[in-house]
Amino acid sequence: MTFRQSLIALSKSKSAKAWLARQFQDPYVKQRLSDPQAYRARSAFKLVEIDSQYYHFLTKPDVKAVVDLGAAPGGWSQVVAGKLGWDESRPQEEAASTAAGVGGEDVSKATGDYGLDADMTWSSMTRVPTRRPRRKVQGELLAFDPLNIDFVNSDEIASTTGRGTIVALDLLRMQPIHGVHCIQTDFLSPEAERLIHGLLSVKGNPEGKVDVILSDMAANASGNQVRDIESSLEICQSVFEFARRNLRTAEDIGRKRGGVLLMKYFTHPLLQDFYIKKLRPNFHDVKSIKPPSSRGDSNEAYFLCQGWKGDS
Numbered sequence: 001m002t003f004r005q006s007l008i009a010l011s012k013s014k015s016a017k018a019w020l021a022r023q024f025q026d027p028y029v030k031q032r033l034s035d036p037q038a039y040r041a042r043s044a045f046k047l048v049e050i051d052s053q054y055y056h057f058l059t060k061p062d063v064k065a066v067v068d069l070g071a072a073p074g075g076w077s078q079v080v081a082g083k084l085g086w087d088e089s090r091p092q093e094e095a096a097s098t099a100a101g102v103g104g105e106d107v108s109k110a111t112g113d114y115g116l117d118a119d120m121t122w123s124s125m126t127r128v129p130t131r132r133p134r135r136k137v138q139g140e141l142l143a144f145d146p147l148n149i150d151f152v153n154s155d156e157i158a159s160t161t162g163r164g165t166i167v168a169l170d171l172l173r174m175q176p177i178h179g180v181h182c183i184q185t186d187f188l189s190p191e192a193e194r195l196i197h198g199l200l201s202v203k204g205n206p207e208g209k210v211d212v213i214l215s216d217m218a219a220n221a222s223g224n225q226v227r228d229i230e231s232s233l234e235i236c237q238s239v240f241e242f243a244r245r246n247l248r249t250a251e252d253i254g255r256k257r258g259g260v261l262l263m264k265y266f267t268h269p270l271l272q273d274f275y276i277k278k279l280r281p282n283f284h285d286v287k288s289i290k291p292p293s294s295r296g297d298s299n300e301a302y303f304l305c306q307g308w309k310g311d312s
């Protein structure tokens with residue numbers, strides 16, 4: 001089904017009509033669509049806004065290892081790749097498919113709250129050209145089977161080389177982004193951390209530590225509010241435990257403050273408790289943020305936790 005056919009199918013239901021009306025009036029969606037080379041997802045603007053309002057934590061020159069959890073379709077990873085100096089130009093096949101809006105099977109499958117709209121099709125997310133077998137990553141060969149990993153390195157497309165390592169992980173397969181290692185797996189599965197760690201452990205970072213952890217993960221809404229809050233809490237707790245094991249401390253970096261964790265949550269008293277008991281004691285500074293581009297009718301917000309103190 002083409003994108004146009006998908007739109008016609010979508011426009012028949014009342015909720016889809018409301019969704020389309022909101023999309024077409026949204027200034028962030030308009031801004032994103034005005035440039036076919038720009039961000040794949042509206043959510044990219046949330047990260048841009050948070051970074052520029054809160055000390056440019058992504059832009060610091062010593063930020064060299066970033067993990068993006070729940071990264072698909074890749075808006076945040078594009079922002080990070082740009083900040084770390086990887087050329088933002090995208091592989092030819094992706095630019096062509098998104099610019100022309102061609103060939104989707106069913107856009108409704110991919111139109112989550114994060115705004116896969118107008119130019120993004122289901123097929124462009126799933127039919128990623130696979131480049132097997134082993135590939136070089138900053139002069140080193142991956143130490144494990146890269147079955148679910150894509151990395152677009154600098155000799156595959158003409159562009160600049162950035163600094164550092166970016167790892168993006170999602171349940172969904174992502175179109176490649178230059179400079180970004182993409183892993184398709186469940187973050188809550190036992191192998192996720194091993195895969196991430198394997199990619200981060202490179203020359204200059206033998207311990208595979210992380211400067212910035214981003215999590216925009218959100219479990220699919222089940223319609224059951226209690227279950228949804230529990231899922232959100234489970235994700236936040238797992239991300240925090242991951243941060244505890246992997247974030248760089250101040251001593252590691254040679255700065256006053258340790259690593260940074262930016263994590264989405266959904267407002268609920270249980271999450272406030274998590275903030276008070278887990279986040280506040282372990283970071284120098286924790287803020288709860290609702291960026292301007294986050295929709296007013298969504299109860300999502302972000303914890304920006306700066307200065308990991310390290311396990312004592």
Ligand SMILES: C[S@@+](CC[C@H](N)C(=O)[O-])C[C@H]1O[C@@H](n2cnc3c(N)ncnc32)[C@H](O)[C@@H]1O
Pocket residue numbers: 040041043044069070071072073074075076077114169170171172185186187188216217218219220
């Ligand atoms: C709001 S979207 C992220 C948008 C992304 N930040 C961007 O800019 O393109 C949330 C993502 O979290 C992913 N997700 C949810 N639970 C996950 C899990 N357990 N493991 C990996 N990814 C997960 C979903 O597949 C979805 O793609």
